[in-house]
Amino acid sequence: MEQEILEARISDAYGFIFEKPLISQMAIQGEYAKVPSGFTLMEPGETITSMPLLLTGSIKIMREDANGNELLLYYLERGDTCAMSMNCCLGNKKSEVIARAEEDTEIVRIPVNFMKDWLCEYDSWKTFVFDSYNSRLHEMLEIIDSIAFMNMDQRLYKYLHDKVKLTGSTTIHNTHQEIATELHTSRVVISRLLKKLEQKGGIELYRNKIEVLDF
DNA sequence: ACATTAAGTGATT
DNA sequence: AATCACTTAATGT
Numbered sequence: 001m002e003q004e005i006l007e008a009r010i011s012d013a014y015g016f017i018f019e020k021p022l023i024s025q026m027a028i029q030g031e032y033a034k035v036p037s038g039f040t041l042m043e044p045g046e047t048i049t050s051m052p053l054l055l056t057g058s059i060k061i062m063r064e065d066a067n068g069n070e071l072l073l074y075y076l077e078r079g080d081t082c083a084m085s086m087n088c089c090l091g092n093k094k095s096e097v098i099a100r101a102e103e104d105t106e107i108v109r110i111p112v113n114f115m116k117d118w119l120c121e122y123d124s125w126k127t128f129v130f131d132s133y134n135s136r137l138h139e140m141l142e143i144i145d146s147i148a149f150m151n152m153d154q155r156l157y158k159y160l161h162d163k164v165k166l167t168g169s170t171t172i173h174n175t176h177q178e179i180a181t182e183l184h185t186s187r188v189v190i191s192r193l194l195k196k197l198e199q200k201g202g203i204e205l206y207r208n209k210i211e212v213l214d215f
Numbered sequence: 216a217c218a219t220t221a222a223g224t225g226a227t228t
Numbered sequence: 229a230a231t232c233a234c235t236t237a238a239t240g241t
Contacts, residue, residue: 150229175221186230191222207221207238 001032010108013055013078022122026053030108035059035101042099048088050109054080057105058166062098062182072159072182073097074139075166083136086129089115102166155183156193160203164212172210 001009007027014023030053035041042048044064052059059076061084076082076099084097089112118125146155159179163172180190194210197203204211 152229177221187222188224188231189229192224195223205222 003027006030006032006108009055009106010053014053017079017128018124019122022118022125025114025118026108026110029114030110033107033109035105035107037101037103037105039101040098041101042085042095042097044094044096044098046095047092048085048095048112050111051081051085051089051115052076052107052109054078055106055108058102059105059107060098060100060102060182062100063096064098065184069184070098070181071184073143074136075102075162077166081128081132083133086115086132152183152185152189153193153196156190157197159183160197160210160212170212172212173208174210175208 004027007023009032010023010026010030014026018026031050035057041052041059054076056078058078059082061073061076061082062070063073064070082099084095084099087093088095115129119129142158145151146158156179159182160172163174164170176190176194177187180187183190194203194205198205202212202214204213
């Protein structure tokens with residue numbers, strides 16, 4: 001992709017956060033990549049050499065247990081970056097999570113050495129990195145809370161809520177089984193909780209589809 | 216019409 | 229909340 005175009009694209013998503021010179025640097029040093037829906041960007045054990053800045057689309061960050069079961073941690077959207085990859089970059093550590101594109105996604109990869117240099121050079125970058133850390137840490141704590149106290153109904157509610165916000169649509173195209181997998185529970189439990197929500201009038205249930213009414 | 220897959224339900228742990 | 233066993237409903241061939 002042309003450098004000027006890339007710079008404009010980065011500016012669209014990050015113009016409010018970063019100063020011009022930094023965005024120019026990003027366009028020069030960063031590597032544009034198009035990631036198709038369902039593509040796995042990163043798996044546990046892989047060494048990370050760059051951190052992604054999301055331009056469009058969304059990426060799921062998940063934890064995996066010994067049996068290959070997945071647990072959704074959080075989503076990355078336009079304007080986000082992955083706190084895990086920052087962590088790995090700075091400490092030269094390996095990934096402990098899975099990152100998979102939820103839809104067709106565009107990213108800019110920033111190589112490790114630049115991300116370090118910019119911490120000293122650009123105040124906005126430092127703020128961005130620390131803010132990202134902070135908000136992800138918060139999200140992780142929420143996950144811990146909900147798992148520790150087994151509040152499956154609250155977790156499901158949050159899941160639906162997040163999904164509506166993420167997609168900008170009140171129609172969720174997922175099977176109960178898919179939701180169950182992401183929340184690391186059984187399909188039966190999800191079906192029952194969804195049914196309860198439907199009876200309360202918050203949602204309508206169809207095959208492969210959930211219509212969210214009351215939010 | 217038949218097979219497959221998604222969703223609903225009661226009972227049990 | 230999880231699991232099992234079974235039913236019902238929707239969809240594809």
